Each structure stands twice: as structure tokens, then as C-alpha cells.
Amino acid sequence: MEPKNFLNEKKSDRLNELFEFLRFPSVSAKSEHKGDIAACADWLANHMRNIGLDVQIMPTAGHPVVYGSKIYSPDKLTILYYGHYDVQPPEPLELWKTTPFEPLLENEYIIARGSTDDKGQLFTHLKAMEAYLATGQELPVNVKLMFEGEEEAGSDNLEKFIKDNTELLASDIVVISDTAQFGKNLPAVTYGLRGIAFVEAKVIGPNRDLHSGSFGGAIPNPINALARMIAKLHDDSGNVTIPGFYKNVKPISDWEKKQMKRLPFKKAEFLKKCGSKGLFADKKYTVLERIWSRPTLDINGITGGYQGEGGKTIIPSWASCKITMRLVPNQEPMDICKKLEKYLKKICPKYVECQVKIHGGAKGVVVPTDGPWLKAAGAAVKTGFGIEPVFIKEGGSIPVVGMFKQILGLDTLLLGWGQNDDNAHSPNERFSVNDFERGCYSALALLEELAKVGK
Ligand SMILES: [Zn+2]
Missing domain, CATH: 3.40.630.10 (Zn peptidases)
Known part of the structure; x- marks a missing residue:
């Protein structure tokens, strides 16, 4: 049989x-x-x-x-x-x-x-x-x-x-x-x-939370500093600005583009499903190209200062964030983590200290x-x-x-x-x-x- x-x-x-x-x-x-x-x-x-x-x-x-x-x-x-x-x-x-x-x-x-x-x-x-x-x-x-x-x-x-x-x-x-x-x-x-790379960054300011009335304006605020740094990780088109980040990223092949075009994918439906008002980033790439074949950088969480009930007028002593990057083949997680570390230290204002913890990741x-x-x-x-x-x-x-x-x-x-x-x-x-x-x-x-x- x-x-x-x-x-x-x-x-x-x-x-x-x-x-x-x-x-x-x-x-x-x-x-x-x-x-x-x-x-x-x-x-x-x-x-x-x-x-x-x-x-x-x-x-x-x-x-x-x-x-x-x-x-x-x-x-x-x-x-x-x-x-x-x-x-x-x-x-x-x-x-x-x-x-x-x-x-x-x-x-x-x-x-x-x-x-x-x-x-x-x-x-x-x-x-x-x-x-x-x-x-x-x-x-x-x-x-x-x-x-x-x-x-x-x-x-x-x-x-x-x-x-x-x-x-x-x-x-x-x-x-x-x-x-x-x-x-x-x-x-x-x-x-x-896609692969992934995971890094944590901590920005350290004064040795304790300070009264924002008595010290504000003179002593720098680590949350403000971290926010400025995070803002510098992408340009206005949504490209990641870390030097060398895209160095090993291969262009998307014609075969891949052809495969993606065959798929019944509707941008409006996708946005509706996600409940998002619009799309982020570079208009040069389609949604599927961005999700599947382009690397990303996202802040997954940000911590610092006072978040409890009511107000608390302080300059916090520190702020931190967790960062993951989705990688495409040929990007080495450790190499990308180190590039990010170097860049964060470079863009960190001199009046605060930046500590970076590299957790590593996995290749695409x-x-x-x-x-x-x-x-x-x-x-x-x-x-x-x-x-x-x-x-x-x-x-x-x-x-x-x-x-x-x-x-x-x-x-x-x-x-x-x-x-x-x-x-x-x-x-x-x-x-x-x-x-x-x-x-x-x-x-x-x-x-x-x-x-x-x-x-
Ligand atoms: Zn399973």
C-alpha cells in the first residue's frame, strides 16, 4: 500500500x-x-x-x-x-x-x-x-x-x-x-x-532625592537627562541613530519584496487591530518590511522619581530604562549592545553619570x-x-x-x-x-x- x-x-x-x-x-x-x-x-x-x-x-x-x-x-x-x-x-x-x-x-x-x-x-x-x-x-x-x-x-x-x-x-x-x-x-x-538585544541604562544624578524648590534649576534632573538621551536614539524619520547600527543590514531582496506583496495585508485593518492612530517611522519601507526585515530600537520601560498618589516635588536621584532592539541577520547582538553603550555614554550630559548593563541577546x-x-x-x-x-x-x-x-x-x-x-x-x-x-x-x-x- x-x-x-x-x-x-x-x-x-x-x-x-x-x-x-x-x-x-x-x-x-x-x-x-x-x-x-x-x-x-x-x-x-x-x-x-x-x-x-x-x-x-x-x-x-x-x-x-x-x-x-x-x-x-x-x-x-x-x-x-x-x-x-x-x-x-x-x-x-x-x-x-x-x-x-x-x-x-x-x-x-x-x-x-x-x-x-x-x-x-x-x-x-x-x-x-x-x-x-x-x-x-x-x-x-x-x-x-x-x-x-x-x-x-x-x-x-x-x-x-x-x-x-x-x-x-x-x-x-x-x-x-x-x-x-x-x-x-x-x-x-x-x-x-528577527533577533534581539537587551540593554538597561541608568542615569545617576544627586546622591539623594532633592527638594525641587531649593535645588531645582541648578542641580540637574536625571529623568530630564535620560529623556533627552532617549529622544536622540531615533531621527525624525524613525531611523535608529546609533553609529554603525545599520552597517551589516542587507537590503531587502526582490524575491522577498515579491513574497510580501502576495500577502493579503491591509494597513488600515492592521492599525485598527492594534488600536493605533498611525504608523511610526520611515515611509521608505512597507509595514511588513519594517516588522520582518528591518531592525528596531524600543524603550520597554522607564523608571525614576515619584509615581505614587499626589505630588512630590523632587529632583530624583536617578532614572533608568530598559531597551530592546530587534535585530536582523548579520547584526551581532553583542556588537550592537556595545555600540549602543558607547553612544549612550557619548550623548549623556556631563553633569550626570550613565551606567549601562548589557544583557546580550540572540541573533536573527x-x-x-x-x-x-x-x-x-x-x-x-x-x-x-x-x-x-x-x-x-x-x-x-x-x-x-x-x-x-x-x-x-x-x-x-x-x-x-x-x-x-x-x-x-x-x-x-x-x-x-x-x-x-x-x-x-x-x-x-x-x-x-x-x-x-x-x-
Ligand atoms: Zn508551542
């Missing part, structure tokens, strides 16, 4: 199996669920074993990683799959239509905590592998799978796990299904994420747009969905993708089968059966398409 026919025949079986998987309250954030997490890891490991994979449950200082593999020959391409079997806490329970861990099928939606984030999505890849192995065929590639148990609790032990297991995880490409389509019936391949990542991976992923999604996918980027960071790049040197294909309105992290999380199914067929096609790329 062809693997595809196996998928055709087993639709109701795999839905039932997914329901079993969803019944575990594998909430990683709460210690009371430690046993549930372990039981869920056991179930997943057994399921993978039954499919025909070699499986081990690998302990970490937190919740275990379920690791599986099927290795045929070093000549075959090796795909590393990442996903997570832990889920967000389900509260507030009263807003759910069902018990969060008793899946409900309603109007062709699977409603349960973890349905789309990420149990349902990772399951599609297992079902694709099963379709080969259950019909007596070799997978067209070697596969390695790592399913994390603490993604929703901050992935505290993930970096160490990857560093401790570089040989075990060595592969050619990573595949993750833990994102969403761009819109209804608009599947997407996400090929780039992008899968080469002219390489074979995106083409293969695009073809697979087209086969599974019957729709030409769009190629998109994400303005935020996904730490694990950065880790795979930094530690293992691997590019990641982010293939999201869900929807942005699937209520991930919210009550009534859901996953449409249709998206789950199309995900399974795409995952099947992906094995073949990536096999064609070869080593």
Missing part, C-alpha cells in the same frame, strides 16, 4: 489517537502536574515506539525530552524534528466549552488544551512517518525527533540539552510545526526571525532564500494543502531556532498548520480537523521533497 493510501484510510484512527494524547494535562509550569508530564512523555514514547521509531526518554534537570530516531544510512539526508508535548495552564476554566483535557469535536474543530500548541501539530509528522513504516516501507530520509517537555515554562534546560547532545542531534535541516498559517487557507513557510535567523530547503518545503505544503504557500518571516524570536543555528549550525523550516485565531494559550484552544489533516499530508510530502534535496 502507498503511504498516502494509508493516510486516507486511517483518518478516524489518528483523530482518536490525538485525543488520547490531548487527555494528559501536561502543564509544565505547575509542579502538581509533574506526574502528568511524565505520563504524557511515556505515552508519546510508546506511541513513537509502536510506529517503529527507536525511542528514549531523556531526563533533564526539569521535564524530560522524548527522543526518537530512525537512521538508515549516512548517505541519506537527516531531518531533525522539534516539538513540545507540554502545554499552557488551561485557566480560567469557566471560559471553556469543555473540560480542557477532554477533547471536544465541534463544527470540525478539535477543542482542547494543546490541540494546536503543540501536540496536534507535532503529531502530523509522526502520522506521516507511520504511513511509511506501517506499509512496510523505509522512510526516504533519516529522522531524529526531539519533543521537549518545558517549552511553555521557558525551556530552562533546552540549551544545555542541545549542547550536551550535539552528536545525537547532528542533522541536515530542522523542521518545526509550532506556528500558524498566514490566514485562512493561506499556509505559510516561515523562513526568517534566516533560511537562505535561494537554497533548496524553501523550495522543497513549499512544494510539500502545496501538495498537502492544494494551495501555493506564502513565504513569510516573523518579527519576534523563537529561541530554539537560534539555538539550532548557533549550536548545531542548522537552518530551520517553520511549517505551521494552525491558525492565529486557534486560541493558543487562551481558553477554547482549537485546531481544525481540516488543518490537522492537511498538515499530515504536507508532512508526508515533506519527507519526499526533502529526500529529493539529498545530502
